[in-house]
Amino acid sequence: VLCVKEEWDGCMPVPPASECGGNEGALGSVDGDGMFAVMPCVDPTTQRQMTVVRCATRAQYEAVVDRQLAAWKQRWRDETMPARGQVLRVFGERLRELKSELGTLIALETGKVLAEGEGEIQEVIDICEYALGLSRSIAGQVLPSERRDHTLLEMWHPRGVVGVITAFNFPAAVWGWNAALALVTGNAVLWKPAPTGNLIAVALTQIMHSTLEELKYPKELCSLVAGRTPVGQWIADDLRMGLVSFTGSCDAGRKVAVAVAGRLGASLLELGGNNALVVHADADVPLALDACFFGACGTAGQRCTTTRRVLVNEAIYDSFVHALVAKYEQHVQIGDPLDPKTLVGPLHAAASVERYRAAISRAVQDGGTVLVGGSVRADLGLQFVEPTVIGGLAHNHALLMNETFAPILYVIKYATLDEAIAINNQVPQGLSSALFSLNMRNSWKWLSAQGADSGLVNVNVGTSGAEIGGAFGGEKDSGGGRESGSDAWKAYCRRVTATVNYGMELPLSQGISFTN
Ligand code: UN1
Numbered sequence: 001v002l003c004v005k006e007e008w009d010g011c012m013p014v015p016p017a018s019e020c021g022g023n024e025g026a027l028g029s030v031d032g033d034g035m036f037a038v039m040p041c042v043d044p045t046t047q048r049q050m051t052v053v054r055c056a057t058r059a060q061y062e063a064v065v066d067r068q069l070a071a072w073k074q075r076w077r078d079e080t081m082p083a084r085g086q087v088l089r090v091f092g093e094r095l096r097e098l099k100s101e102l103g104t105l106i107a108l109e110t111g112k113v114l115a116e117g118e119g120e121i122q123e124v125i126d127i128c129e130y131a132l133g134l135s136r137s138i139a140g141q142v143l144p145s146e147r148r149d150h151t152l153l154e155m156w157h158p159r160g161v162v163g164v165i166t167a168f169n170f171p172a173a174v175w176g177w178n179a180a181l182a183l184v185t186g187n188a189v190l191w192k193p194a195p196t197g198n199l200i201a202v203a204l205t206q207i208m209h210s211t212l213e214e215l216k217y218p219k220e221l222c223s224l225v226a227g228r229t230p231v232g233q234w235i236a237d238d239l240r241m242g243l244v245s246f247t248g249s250c251d252a253g254r255k256v257a258v259a260v261a262g263r264l265g266a267s268l269l270e271l272g273g274n275n276a277l278v279v280h281a282d283a284d285v286p287l288a289l290d291a292c293f294f295g296a297c298g299t300a301g302q303r304c305t306t307t308r309r310v311l312v313n314e315a316i317y318d319s320f321v322h323a324l325v326a327k328y329e330q331h332v333q334i335g336d337p338l339d340p341k342t343l344v345g346p347l348h349a350a351a352s353v354e355r356y357r358a359a360i361s362r363a364v365q366d367g368g369t370v371l372v373g374g375s376v377r378a379d380l381g382l383q384f385v386e387p388t389v390i391g392g393l394a395h396n397h398a399l400l401m402n403e404t405f406a407p408i409l410y411v412i413k414y415a416t417l418d419e420a421i422a423i424n425n426q427v428p429q430g431l432s433s434a435l436f437s438l439n440m441r442n443s444w445k446w447l448s449a450q451g452a453d454s455g456l457v458n459v460n461v462g463t464s465g466a467e468i469g470g471a472f473g474g475e476k477d478s479g480g481g482r483e484s485g486s487d488a489w490k491a492y493c494r495r496v497t498a499t500v501n502y503g504m505e506l507p508l509s510q511g512i513s514f515t516n
Contacts, residue, residue, distance in 0.1 A: 021055040021227025021234070039195045039226065044111035044346045044383050045336055053198040056225040058234065064223050065190065065240050068161050071218035072188040077158055084184050085135025091211045092128030095121055102172070102203060107337040109199045110168055111345040111383070112299055114338060124176030124204075126468045127484065131180035134489055138185070149503025156493035158186030159242025159266070163235035165256070167248045168348050169302045169405075171197030172204060174247045174270070177468065177484045179208075179222065182492045187242065188221045192231050194248075196348055201226070236260050236267075243268060243492060247304075250403070250429065250477045257479075268491050269479030270472070272403040273304045273431030275454070275463035276424045278446075280417060281315040283436035284460065285323070291434065291462030292409070293327050297387040298464060300344050301407030302352070304478075305432045305456070305464035309400055309410050311420045317413045321371065324411070325389060328372040332387050334380060346383035347406060356385050356406035359399055363410075368393040371411070395423045403429065417442050425453045431474030432456040432463040454478070 021037070038052040056064070076084070095102065103118030112120070138156065145152040162182040166174045171193060179189045193201035201224055209219035225231050232252075236244055236259035245268040246256040253271040260267040277295060279288045295307030312320045337345030347353050353376060360374050373388030387407035393400060395412045414420045417437075424433050433452035436459075437443050443459045445451055455474035456466055466472050471486035473479065482488045508514060 021057065021061065021225065021231035039198060039228070041109065041199050042196075043108060044196075044348050045108075045338075045381055047382055050108075050199070053202070053226045055227040056231055061225055061231065061234050064220070064225055065161060065238065067220045068188040068190060068223055069240060071220040072158075072160060075217050076188060076221055077186055079186070081135045081138060081184065081186070084186065085132045087211060087215055087217065088128040088131040088135070088180050088184060090215060091208055092125045092132070094207050094211060095125050095128070098207070099125070102200065104338065105203055106172060106200050107345070109197065110171060110348050111337050112169075113342050113345050114340055116299055117337075120170060120173045123170075123173040123468060124180075127173075127176050127180040130468055130485060131184040134181075135184050138489060145499065146509060147499075147501070147507045149501060149505070150507075151500045151502070153496075153498040153500065155496045155498060156185065156490065157496055159492060159494050160187060161190055161241055162187045162492060163190045163192070163238070163241040163244045165192045165232050165235060165244070165246045165248065166194060166197065166201075167304075168194035168196040169299060169304070170247070171200045174483075175201070175204065177472070177488075178245045178268075178492075181483075181489045182243075182245075183222070185489055185492045187492055189223070190235065190241070191222070191224045192227060192235060193224070195226075195228050198226050232256065233259065237263065239263055239265070241265060242494070245481070245483070245491075246270070246479075249405075250479075253479055266491075268481035268483065270304070270481050270483055271431075271474070271477060271479040272405075272429055273306070273454075273463075273474060273478055274308050274401070274403050274427040274429040275305055275432040275434075276309040276311055276427075277307045277434040277463055278311045278414075278417075278420045278424060278436065279313060279316065279320055280420070280435065280437040280439070280442055281313040282439045282442065283313075283316070284438055285316065285320060285436075287460060288320070288436035289323055289327055291436070292324060293331065295434075295462040295464045296389075296409040297328075297332060297344055297407050300347055300385075301387065301409075302348065302405050303464050305466065306407075307409060307434070307463045308403065309395075309412060309423075311395075311412045311414050311423055313420075314413050314415050317411075321389075321391065321411055325372045328387060328389060332373075334377055334384055334386065344387055344407065346381055347385060348383075350383060352406055353383050353385060355404055356388075356408065359404040359406065359408055360388060360390070363390050363393060363399055366393065366397065366399075368397075368399075368410075373407075396426060401427050417445065421446065421451055428477040429474065430454040430476040431478040432458070432466075434458040434461060434463045436460055455482070 106117035373386035
């Protein structure tokens with residue numbers, strides 16, 4: 001299971017801290033053949049250590065990137081786009097065959113429920129198919145030239161190696177969006193997964209390696225370096241990275257952005273959200289209730305698109321909140337993520353449980369009321385918590401301005417749509433927003449420039465669960481990057497503006513005459 005081990009045979013002595021990608025990592029013995037900096041892979045349901053993954057050392061990292069660059073120049077940069085698309089086609093087919101096994105591995109490693117684990121693999125399959133389509137359709141353009149007998153063109157070329165740093169909560173799909181588009185546009189991909197998402201990363205990388213080798217390409221085109229923050233820093237600081245794509249918290253994203261900008265590099269940031277779902281007086285209430293339930297409880301509240309705030313119009317506030325609480329009471333099924341009946345698995349890490357506990361006790365201290373949930377379910381395991389709804393806090397209370405990555409939903413009462421839009425937009429993040437209304441004026445206003453200021457803006461659809469066909473990403477502290485569909489592929493390319501003169505003269509632009 002240790003891909004690093006496969007590539008780096010033999011014993012590796014413990015490297016000095018400055019050269020090791022596992023700063024907070026345990027030092028462990030692997031197979032009794034030496035000491036390594038390792039990361040434990042822990043099942044969040046039982047806290048059982050399943051295995052360990054060795055952290056890359058600085059020397060290993062350097063060698064991996066060198067080999068990637070060589071493979072890229074030799075076999076990938078100049079390959080045709082339809083041929084690159086075939087790699088994604090075959091890879092996607094393999095994933096289709098293994099969807100249930102890979103979905104189960106995600107559930108085991110992250111605590112996500114089975115249906116969502118499989119859904120994530122489906123998302124990778126979908127983006128592979130999307131990339132296959134792009135491989136026959138990506139187009140530059142021909143622009144009008146002001147000079148006679150000249151053609152003005154725009155073309156898109158690969159950037160080189162794309163560093164992809166992913167978060168624990170979508171340990172497969174986020175890499176999939178990045179890798180599929182980066183590969184089809186002609187880049188090599190270096191993946192640093194979250195320390196709690198290493199197993200699915202190893203599995204996907206091995207499937208990608210066998211696909212590449214079967215199609216006679218070097219496997220180094222898609223490499224994996226496991227590690228903690230130092231490995232992410234090496235990627236951010238590395239001039240050889242044509243693009244750094246980072247998914248994670250706003251705080252970590254800010255550090256990556258500064259490091260990459262410091263070397264004038266390109267970054268693509270997909271950071272936190274603080275997403276509101278607005279239920280207007282003219283809403284289809286059962287629809288809004290379902291959307292709220294999935295948006296707030298799905299993935300145990302650990303999506304960047306999770307519904308964190310529900311703004312309810314004063315005319316229906318009491319009845320809506322009553323129905324929402326009843327829905328939680330009847331349908332929240334917490335338990336083993338591998339049991340198909342479970343809707344809410346454990347939080348992925350012990351630290352998340354602490355953050356959940358701290359947010360709820362602060363809310364209560366400051367006058368909030370727990371309407372449903374609110375407790376850690378120690379009877380089920382150390383990392384199980386109840387999805388929680390809290391009322392009674394001001395819309396600009398610190399807890400509602402920040403993202404707590406746990407299933408806590410705050411309810412807020414508002415009077416007019418303008419007020420709801422203002423509350424929706426007052427937070428620093430701007431990833432996803434949803435309005436439930438059957439009124440055309442309200443809906444279009446919400447979607448307009450006067451409306452929600454996030455990257456994803458929905459009507460009668462919840463905040464989470466975006467399809468791959470649209471561009472995915474947010475504004476403000478959510479990072480500003482766009483991944484997945486639409487023209488997100490452009491981020492993985494360098495743009496070339498080319499002018500070709502097929503005439504006998506050399507006219508200068510702007511009509512300048514440079515003769516005497
Ligand atoms: C994330 O949580 O980082 O829209 C991504 C969604 C998913 C992606 C979430 N398709 O909820």
